[in-house]
Structure formats: C-alpha cells, structure tokens
Amino acid sequence: MFIDEAKIRVKAGDGGNGCMAFRREKFVPRGGPSGGDGGHGGDVIMESSQRHNTLIHFRYNPEHKAQRGEHGLGSNCTGLDGHDIVLQVPVGTALYDQLTGELVHDFQEPDERVVIAKGGRGGRGNQHFATSTHQAPREHEMGRAGEERLYRLELKLLADVGLVGYPNAGKSTLISRLSAAKPKIADYPFTTLEPNLGVVTVGEEPNRQSFVVADMPGLIEGAHLGSGLGTQFLRHIERTRLLVHLVDVSDASGRPDPVEDFKVINKELASFSPKAGEDGADQHPLADKPMIVVATKIDVANPEKLKKLATYVKRRKLEFHAISAVTGQGIDELKWALAKRVLPVAVEAEV
Template sequence: MILIFFDKAKIFVKGGDGGNGCIAMRREKYVPEGGPWGGDGGRGGNVVFRADEGLRTLVDFRYKRHYKAERGRHGEGKNMHGASGEDLVVRLPAGTLIRDADTGELLADLVAHDQEAVVARGGRGGRGNAHFATANRKAPKLAEKGAPGEERWLELELKLLADVGLIGFPNAGKSTLISKVSAAKPKIANYHFTTITPNLGVVRVEEGRSFVMADIPGLIEGAHAGAGLGHEFLRHVERTRLLVHVLDVSGSEGRDPVEDFLATNRELILYNPVIGAKPQVIVANKIDLPGAAENLRRVKEAYGEEYEVFPVSAVTGSGLEPLVYRVAALLAGLPPETPVLLEDAGPVVHQAEPRFTVFRQEGIFYVKGKEIERHVAMTDMDNEEAVERLQWIIKRMGIEDDLKAAGIKEGDTVKIGNFEFEYAE
C-alpha cells in the first residue's frame, strides 16, 4: 500500500439549519379559547473539528470535501420543542491550521490531542406561535422558520508536530538515520530527493521515554523563496523543538559539509529567523567512508565550539546510541513548542460593522446585513401574518428610509439575502 501525504486541503462546511417553529392552537374540550400552543424548533448542529494525534495526513479531505451538520427538529403542537441537531465532529491531524478561505483569517490552530474548534455554528430554531401572542393578537397564526446554519469554505494546512526535525541537503542520510533509530520505514535510494514527503518516527530511548522525530525532505539553496518544494518542506520545521543537522562528511556527492551547514542554516533564517535560532546538534554522517575523517576534523574546527558534533554511520549504526540519548536529554530541558505563525503579525481586530447597508447595482436595490438577512430567512413568505411582521421589522430598522434616500421607486426590485420582492409604497 502506498500512503500519499497531503498537507493542504480546501473543504466546505455548513452548520445545521434550525428547525421550524410550529403553529398550533389548544383544542381542549373545556378550553374554548385555548390560545397558541406551537413549540419552538431545535437548534442546528455545529461542525466541530477535533485534533487527533493518531492522524498524520489530510488525505481524507481529498475525497470528501463537503461537511454538513444535522438540522434541528421542527417544533410540534402542545408546546413541544424540537430536538437540537447532532454536532458533526470531524477529526483531523494535530498540528492543523484552519483558515477562512475567503478572508484568510486564522480560525483555529489545533496542536493538542482532542483540542476542538467550532468552525460552523448551527442556526437557532424558529419560535413557535406561542411567542407571538399579544393582548391584541391572542391567536397568532405565524411562526418562524429555522435560521440557516453558518457555511464557509475552509483551507486546512498541516504542520507536523515533532520534537526533533532532521534537516540537511538531499542524500545526506536522514532517511537512513530515522529508519535505524525508529520504526519508520521511509523509501531509501542513492539519488537526490528520494524523500519527497515528511516521515515521522517515534524514537524509544527506554521504557516510558521517547520522542517524535521528523525526516524533513532535503532542502536546496533558494528553498526559502519556494525553490523546489521549499515552502512545502520548511513549514514542517516550524513546530520542532530541536534540529538535528545531518551532514555527509564523506563528501560522496562532491559537496563540502562545512559549506552545506552554512547553506542550510541560511535558508532557515531567510525563511523565518525564529526557526534559524532553534537549538541544533550536528550529525557527521557516513563516517565509515573514505575522506570522512578529514572532513569531520574540519567540521569540528568550524562549528565544534558552538554545536555538539556526533560522528555516526547511519548505515552500520555506529554512534547512533550516544546521539539518541543526548537528543533525549536536550529535549528534557527544552520547553514545549508554541506554534509559529508567520502570516499573523498580531491578533485579528474586527471593526464594528454597520447594522445594514443599502446600495444599487444594475437596477436592483440590495440590502446587506446579517440581522435583516436572518429575519428574511426565518420568515415564511407564504404566511400573510409573517410577511406583515417582516415589513414592520424592515420599517422599524430604518431600511425603508434608506431605500427611499437611495432613490427607490414604485415597482423597483429589492433583494435581501436570497429573497427578491417588488417595492410598493
């Protein structure tokens, strides 16, 4: 079986619509004027995202892109209220960023197992006719329809949650290393870019002590600017707490390990200085090959005072045990990683929106506003009393005055939400 790694997805979510309110009258034998007795509709279910540390890819969202919660039940007679719709709980990998596809606003960053976020709220249930009784209208024959649930397109972006990130140029031996110290089974071959998707492995140090290591595909110069698959790879380094920098000290690819170290770190810093400042250890790999001893000396001379250098042979397993124990010890002294959000300079500030706006476009007068659009959506246009109430609301909110100020005339078309009607004095 081939597991395809997907770390981005775009999906549509919709909260459940609210149930309709009920129109009913009491019909008891000894109550001649029983009055209204219609119950309320139930609230629609929410769409809830829940982080699951057992999931590692967004591949499921490639095949199913629409998610809708259950609507609320309708109200019934005898003042019986409808049941609320069930929430739709959608599991996705821990480490997933959720953004509104239209505005780009960050809605949630789910980093912990079972952490939840409501991404589309269900609509409230419509009120039954029992709510509309007044001294002058003792037997109202109107009720509200359920409010529609929220709907939106979302962009999901997965950034792997790992304690340790393996970085380095292609073919430095990262995949071999993670296959030796964990149960991960990455594809390994002697050519560049064998690894084109991140691999995760759990490294068990001793009973009850382990850490998660991510084999990040090899970086190339220009990765910070998106060269190759730079951005696709670099995002997975952001959440790691410690970087293990793998160098090919044998020079088998004709590269200089001293220069490789500088080049890789340069890409990290240019992409995000916070990542470039993460603690690192150097793994001098392929120590068993000719020419490695001289390059190891040069690496220690250049970086040995600032970084710990571990000579290893990932193929033979030589030097891996001290490396694993030292990495575990370093992690014990590092705080849990907080998410790094590159695009967000600060908290989102929502400016107060007007209650409604009126404008004319191509001969049609549009009225926009959440409140009035909700009233229209919850009005039964086939019910005369309900329509009269909506007209009263439009006038009370001042919408009619604004339409007149905008130049509306008898017979012009007005559109509110999905409803169009002809204006009449």
C-alpha cells in the first residue's frame, strides 16, 4: 500500500530525578550529601533511509516515545541516560509542525538525521546544593520533561521526469516501455491509483547513465477542486526537472479537441502550484516547469487531431514528439530527448 501522508505524535524521554542521600559508612560519621544526578531522557531522532518508499509504518503506529532517564542514586551515582529512538522515513519526506504548519526539515539525501524531540535534562542530586553554611542540604531537583511534538509527514517522490495527462493517455504504458517498471495497465480510466517510478538507462558501459521517471495518476478538469483523484499526487512531481505532457490523439479518448485537453491539464497544474517560497524550498510552479509534449497512440491517431496539436505546440515553441507505445514508434527518440534534458553529462544516442 502506498501511503504518502501521515501524522505522528512523538514524546522524548523525561529526565530522571536527582537523588537526596547522605554518605553513611563506618568511621565516616558526617559523610555529607551524596545524592547522584538523574539521567537525561532519550531523544527522538528522524533519519532518511533508502530502505523505505512509503509512510505506511507511521499510518498504523502514530505514537513514538523515547525512554526516560533513570533516577540518581546514592554514593554520587548518576542515573543511566534514556535510549534514543530513531524513526526512519523515505528520502523525499518533508516534516511539518502540525500546529504551526512550519517546515521543520526536508529529507532530500540518504542518512540525514534530525532531532525532532529533545529529551529532558536529569535533575541534580543534593550533592550540588552543599555550601559552607548549608552542609546537609535536602534539596534536589526533579527531572525535566522531554519535548512532546505533533508532526505531519508528507512524502514527495524524487524523480527527474514527471508524466502527466488525462486518464488513459498512455502514461503507464510509456513508463513500462522506457524502464523495467511494471505498472497496472488497462483500457479504463484511473487504472493508475498511485505514482509509479521507473529507472531509464541510456548509453553503453562505461558511460551508461540513468534517470528516474514518475508516472502520475490521471488528471481531469476540476481536479484541483477534488474531481477524480484530485491533485493529491501532484506533490510528487514538484521536485522534477522536466514534465512530459501526454496527449491522446486517437478517437478512443472520446474528446474531440487535443489542444483543449492540453490546456485543461495545464490549468490544473497551475491551480496546484505552490506559492513562491512555500515549504522553504526553491521550487518553481508546476505550470512553469520545462515541458515536452508527446502525442500518444499515433498508430491509431486521427490525422487532423495530430496535426492540430503539433501546430499548436510548435507555435508555443515547446518540444514535440509523437509516439506509439504499442508499436514502439518514436520511443527511442523520446528517451534520448529526455536524457538530453535531464542528465548532467551529455550522452550520444545509439545508432
């Protein structure tokens, strides 16, 4: 099950109480105060991990508590510190304060660690309160309470290329042809119910390179208002560097105008786009991201639709490709076009 949102409550360990004790042993009639300090409470730490790709382990286990510190003991013995707990999240997870909405941390690299709730300090024993005029103190401190926080986790997949378009535009079929991904493919709308990732490799050894493509569930008009699957999955392409907009130019779509289809999806992308500076991330609105337009199903295309879409796209000075995922026509050309746009080191197309 793919879970990309979760709310959790974390509680760091409380500090142990300081001890009130006096040294009493043979031949030491006035040993003085000997109460040890309490141990510090354990921290709650969050760490990004490549071993996870969903937040499902938080959906059904939303409360996490670190161990408290042990109380101080006599003979000036300090109590043991509480054990920290480490919560692992997928790379790409954004951590928000549930109460203020503030972005606490954005985990974009593996093995990043952040303390999200700090353990309480242990209380001091009565040994610390002795003075020249107060040699038998009975004062001692209680341990401090550990921090308690409510957080919201939001997973945003890390991909180089994002596929968008109407349902049944051919996104899942395309990603299955470009990569080894095996998404569910069927001839009815909303077959894709969760994002799919595929790794595309280009070039030959030793110069082989790869990039990641994300297939988003289909959008329809009014998605930003909740129609269809809404825009709940579009957060996963906020980090992408390139959008590939797939438009069905066959008559099977039941929609007469491919240009209007293109405009509708772009409008939904613009409606979803975050405000500048939101989340503290350097992001561009989805509608402003670089885009390649791809006409799909050209093996059964309506020639007038294909011509109309190609003319409109070229007038807007956008890169245009026509493909058939069934026959393979145009797939290789599109793959190398994507590689040229997203890979840091240029690769030459295979002849």
